Amino acid sequence: MQQNNGLDKNQLISFALFSMILIGAMFYFQNKQAKEQQLKDAQNKTAVSQKVAANNAKPAIVTNLNDSVKTASIQQIELKNKELTLGISTLGGQISKVQLNEYKAYNKKTDVNDKPLLVFDKNNSSYGFQFKDKTGKIFNTKDLVFSPVQNGNSVTMQTSVNGAVIQFIYTLLNKYTVDFNVKTQGLSQLVADQKAEFVWDYNVRGMEKGRSQEQTHSEFNYAFDDYNSFDYDGRTTMEEPKEKLNWLAVKQQFFTAVIEPQKGFKNSKGSQDMIEEGEFLKKFNFNGQVDLANNELNEDFKWYFMPLDLPMLKSYDKNFDELLPLGWSFIGSLNRWFFIPMYNLITSWGLAAGWVIFLMTIIVKIILSPVMFKQHKLSAMMKVIRPEIDAVNEKYKGADAMKKQQETMAVYRKAGVNQMAGCLPGLIQVPIFYALFRFFPNMIDLRGKSFWFAKDLTAYDDVIKLPFNVPFLGEHLSIFAIACTVVILIYTVMTAGNMQQPTQEGMPNMKVLMYIFPITFLFFLNTSASGLSWYYFVSNAINILIILVIKYWILDEKKIHAQIQQNKTKGPKPEGKFQKRMREMMEKAQEQQKVQNAGKKK
CATH class of the missing domain: 1.20.5 (Single alpha-helices involved in coiled-coils or other helix-helix interfaces)
Known part of the structure; x- marks a missing residue:
């Protein structure tokens, strides 16, 4: 507990000056693409597509499954609405390009989000249906060449394999949804199994500033039990041999690609591997089984390419809102029903995002102020009875540790001091800390929002560049992280004086550990969202002011001493x-x- 060594009004003035200098330093550091052409008239485009298909696109007919797929002209058919631009390739009849028109990806050269945001592009995604023929050989639709017929925002891809016809029909619906209908005819003459394997290989492309943070948020997510249950897997493998998956998503920090089979995936399994450097973050592979009816595949699927925007995700009523990693149980509820509504309310006032976070911090501190007052009152009481505690430690020095602890507790009881009450503020702040740890890096409304020198509050600021890489820090120093570390260190110095030193040999010195904690916090915050660092800076600066106000204007140590003496006369x-x-x-x-x-x- 605090042993105040003369924290006088001069120090209060010093702290105020320090805060002004720090904030002044922050101010000092602060500082399209044209829209794509609209779609041509549907009838003209259909005519052009059919003409190209007739002249150039010959469907690949495999007369023998041992033969290679015949070469043909590969083309890409474009479908577009306000939110999405799709490219569907005749190779594999698969979606080969997905651009989210209303968002931009991070550009390392300009240090802002100004690149086209491409979920699929440059062959980073490949999917298809894998079949086993009656001789035991495997063939996959992603290796076949299809011929296209387009009608407005719908395109039919068709190919033939030994007389069997396979059709993929894509229809771009409103917003972020793509209908994907699969039809076959004559497949029963080729295949022996009553199943097909949906195989998806996908290398996720980095879209945000901060590679390690985005890698951490890139993972498998899936729903099962009729959309009522949800799970995720950020490890190396995922195995769901018993559950029927209602949808499977590969989620990144702010965007996701989801495949939804009408009848579900069975015997699902997948793997994911980190990619250490370059354009891509992680390599995903998924394999899920779909049933054939009479050895034919006739099933409806849907693709979704979405931003992780909570109201939009909830509007689908398919448990998509679980894709937003707000935390489990109470933590998630705290974000959904407290922090997000609070953020939305304050944002509606027209304030910059940084000042929204500032006001959020003040509101949280006001709510917690009664608990903090009790904590600091306990600190003052502990300071008053410290001489008696020291006397007990001296009297029983070298004696039985259990006896010493019992006598110490007896002093607390006589004085009416409940040690456990000091743990309450810390316990209350743990879920708040973790909720905000989830909130700031995943709130898409904060993505790309600048504040002072931070160009994106969901990523770190790197105004201070380092000429070399420091382990766990990287090649930069975040000013917000440094500022936060400084105020945490000041707060620790002001509160660690009250902490009792270890009386047993070999026990760790908690005061030393408390001083080490702010330094380790720098390593944690340096690559985290700058909005998180800004929140903790404001929070701890307010903590310091609260301590000073309580010490000089609210609590009177003489009255506390008199109260303790009165408690002793009443008995424990x-x-x-x-x-x-x-x-x-x-x-x-x-x-x-x-x-x-x-x-x-x-």
Whole structure:
């Protein structure tokens, strides 16, 4: 607990000046593409597509499954609405390009989000249906060449394999949804199994600033149990042999690609591997089984290419909102029902995102102020009875540790001090800390929002460039992270004085550990969202002001001393259940130790 070594009003003035200098330094550091051409008239485009198909696109007919696919002209058919631009390739009849028109990707050269945001492009995604023929050989639709027929925002891809016809029909619907219908005819003459394997290989492209943070958020997500259950896997493999998946997503920090089979995927499995450098972050592979009806594949699928925007995700009513990693259980509820509504309300006032976070911090501190007051009152009481605690430690120095602890607890009880009350503020702030740790890097409304020198509050600021790479820090220093570390260190110095030193040999010095914590926090925050660092800077600066206000204007140590003396005359306060249980456990342990010592003497 705090042992205040003369924190006077001059220090208060010093802190105020320091804060002004720090904020002034922050101010000092601060500082399209044209829209694509609209779609041509549907009838003209259909005519052009059919003409090209007739002249150039010859469907690949495999007369023998041992033969290679015949070469043909590969073309890409474009479908477009306000939100999406799709390119569908005749090779494999698959979606080969997906651009989210209303968003931009991070450009390392300009240090802002100004590149086209391409989910699929340059063959980073490849998918198809894999079949086993009656001779036991495997063929996959992604290796076949299809011929296209386009009608407005719908295109039919068709190919033939030994007389069997396979059709993929894509229809771009409103917003982020693509109908994907699969039809076959004559497939029953080729295949022996009653199943097909949907195989998807996908290398996710980096879209954000901060590679490690985005890699952490890139993972498999899936729903099952009729959309009622949800799970995710950020490890190397995923295995779901028993569940029927309603949809499978590869999620990144702010965007996702989802495939939804009407009848679900069975015997699903997948793998994911980190890509250490370059354009791509992770390599994903998924394999899910779909059933054939009479050895024919006639099933409806849907593709979704979406931003992780909570209201939009909830509008689908398919458990897509779980894709936004707001935290499990109480943590997620805290974000959904408290922090997000608070953020939306303050944002509606027209404030910059950084000042929205500033006001959020103040609101949280006001809510927690009664708890913080109790904590600091306890600190003052602990300071008053410190001489008595030191006397107990001296009296029982070298004696039985259990006896010393019992006598210490007796001093607390007589003074009416409940040590456990000091743990409450810390326990309350743990879920808040973790909720905000989830909130700031995943709130798409903050993506690309600048504040002072931070160009994106969901990524780190790197105004201070380093000429070399420092392990765990990288090649930059974040000003927000440094500022946050400084105020945490000041707060620690002001509060660590009250902490009792270890009385047992070999026990760690908690005061030293408390001083180390702010330094380790720098390594954590340096590559985290600058919005998170800004929140913790403001939060800890307010903590310091609260301590000073309580010390100089609210709490009177003389009155506290008089109250403690009065408590002693009344006798010890009744034990709480927890205190009683602790005392009984200590007494029982002490008895057992006496028995063991007596046995050793015999």
